Amino acid sequence: DAMVIQNPRYQVTQFGKPVTLSCSQTLNHNVMYWYQQKSSQAPKLLFHYYDKDFNNEADTPDNFQSRRPNTSFCFLDIRSPGLGDAAMYLCATSRVRDRYTEAFFGQGTRLTVV
Amino acid sequence: TQLLEQSPQFLSIQEGENLTVYCNSSSVFSSLQWYRQEPGEGPVLLVTVVTGGEVKKLKRLTFQFGDARKDSSLHITAAQPGDTGLYLCVSFTGGGNKLTFGTGTQLKVEL
Numbered sequence: 063d064a065m066v067i068q069n070p071r072y073q074v075t076q077f078g079k080p081v082t083l084s085c086s087q088t089l090n091h092n093v094m095y096w097y098q099q100k101s102s103q104a105p106k107l108l109f110h111y112y113d114k115d116f117n118n119e120a121d122t123p124d125n126f127q128s129r130r131p132n133t134s135f136c137f138l139d140i141r142s143p144g145l146g147d148a149a150m151y152l153c154a155t156s157r158v159r160d161r162y163t164e165a166f167f168g169q170g171t172r173l174t175v176v
Numbered sequence: 177t178q179l180l181e182q183s184p185q186f187l188s189i190q191e192g193e194n195l196t197v198y199c200n201s202s203s204v205f206s207s208l209q210w211y212r213q214e215p216g217e218g219p220v221l222l223v224t225v226v227t228g229g230e231v232k233k234l235k236r237l238t239f240q241f242g243d244a245r246k247d248s249s250l251h252i253t254a255a256q257p258g259d260t261g262l263y264l265c266v267s268f269t270g271g272g273n274k275l276t277f278g279t280g281t282q283l284k285v286e287l
Contacts, residue, residue, distance in 0.1 A: 066218075093273050104264060104277040105219075112273055152218050154275065156268075162207030162226050163268040165275055167218035 065089050068153050068168035075143050075175055083138040083171045085153030091166075094136045096128060097152040099170075105152055111136065140173075148175045180265055180278035188284045189255055197250045197281045199265035206268070208248045210239055213262040222250075255285045 067086050075081040087094065093112050097105035109118045111130045125147070127139040140147055153168040183198045199208070207226045211219035223232050225241035225248060232239045236259075238251040252259055265278035 068218075095275060102262060102280070102282050104280040107275065110273065117273075150216075154218075156273070156275070160226075162224055163273075164209070164221065164224060165266065166221070167211075170216070170218045172216065 066153055066155055066166050066168040068151075068171050070171060071169060072172045073174070075140075075173065077145065077175055078142050081140050081143055081173070083140075083151050083153075083173070085136045085138075085168055086134050087155045087166075088134070089155055089157065089166065090133060091155035091157045092133075093156045094130060095152075095154040095156070095165075096126075096136070096138045097154065098147075099150040099152055108138070143173070143175045145175050148173055180267065180276055182263075182265060182278040182281045184281060185279065186282045186284075188286065191256055191285055191287050192254050193285075195252050195255060195283070197252075197263050197283070198247065199249070199278050200247045201267075202246065204245050206245070208241060208245075209266045210248070210250055211264045211266060213264060214260075219262075219264055219266075252283075255283075257285045257287060259283060260285050 065088050069084050095110040096108045098108055099105040107119050108122045108126055109128050125141050130136045150170045150172050152170045154165050156163050156165040181200050209224045210222045213219040223239045228243045228245045230241045236253045240249045263281045267276050269276045
């Protein structure tokens with residue numbers, strides 16, 4: 063059963079047209095993350111939430127925004143997508159388990175900008 | 177900023193060969209995780225190692241955490257085409273909430 067669900071799996075948007083990617087989780091985890099991943103590279107953290115506390119990475123462009131209306135849902139808004147924003151976007155959650163933290167990823171949304 | 181360096185970056189081998197992927201850092205980690213990511217999919221957790229010197233086996237995959245908890249290795253025995261993917265070591269920093277990814281190892285296993 064999918065525990066971190068991203069919609070849609072594939073998204074095509076026009077250059078400059080706002081787009082929203084969504085993520086939901088059934089795990090009730092406190093922490094949710096958004097990552098950007100370009101071909102064969104490691105994912106790059108854009109931001110994360112600890113409950114409602116928002117943590118933005120210093121090098122995340124202002125073009126990227128996020129919302130977390132409740133524990134289960136988190137959204138990534140790209141206000142004016144450029145060609146360079148075409149990538150796989152990954153959502154993840156994490157929990158503290160015994161002595162370590164464990165992360166779970168969604169299947170990702172492949173964004174194409176035309 | 178903590179860095180996790182993986183080597184090699186790319187690896188192309190024939191079915192049946194053995195291989196080892198390394199993950200190194202100058203920092204001590206409380207735990208370290210390995211993920212495999214197939215093209216077009218999200219990363220899937222393979223294993224978590226917690227104790228220095230720990231060895232865990234998952235079928236043909238053997239994971240080791242260094243004694244000093246600064247490095248880890250993944251050994252695959254008799255690789256198969258289904259092992260193809262991006263292998264990522266990951267740890268948590270920033271008080272335990274921030275995922276830090278390794279630089280990644282792209283593995284291709286050919287028939």
